[in-house]
Amino acid sequence: MKTMTMKTLGMISTLIFATGAIADQNQTDIRNIESLLYRYEEALNGSDIKTIMTLYAVDGVFMPQHSPSKVGETAVRSAYQQVFKTIDLQVKFDIKEILQISPDWAIARTNSGGTVRLLANNQSGAEANQELFVLQKDGSGEWKIARYAFSTTSPRRN
Secondary structure, X not given: OHHHHHHHHHHHHHHHHHHHHHHHXXXXXXXXXXXXXXXXXXXXXXXXXXXXXXXXXXXEEEEOOOOOOEEOHHHHHHXXXXXXXXXXXXXXXXEEEEXXXXXXXXXXEEEEEEEXXXXXXXXXXXXXXXXXXXXXXXXXXXXXXXXXXXXXXXXXXX
């Protein structure tokens, strides 16, 4: 009986330790995802395509509102080049939730607000969006944007 109790206690302590290790890893992953989202925010505000591309998975998908999906590195880069030829953004992300759905996949939901300046006429206006990120941990353990979609939360402009 004493041996069985010791084995049971050993198994319970192993489970508690493993659960704690998983929780610690999950918190590390959440912090790394937050960091990625804020680096993306900074890159958007700086029209920094080079940095944006380092944040996307090689097979990443960019799904801008009112446009077909841009699939893969070449299409994603081209889409951002077009965006930054057209507008200048100054936005701030508000991370609403990050859900890690497996060790290598997570979903993040954000809202953003700020200003957008049309480069053609230098006119500025309010900018507000809701965003959904699907994130994947790559082979080196780094979180990347696998899918990104957004839609405006601003009233329609006439």
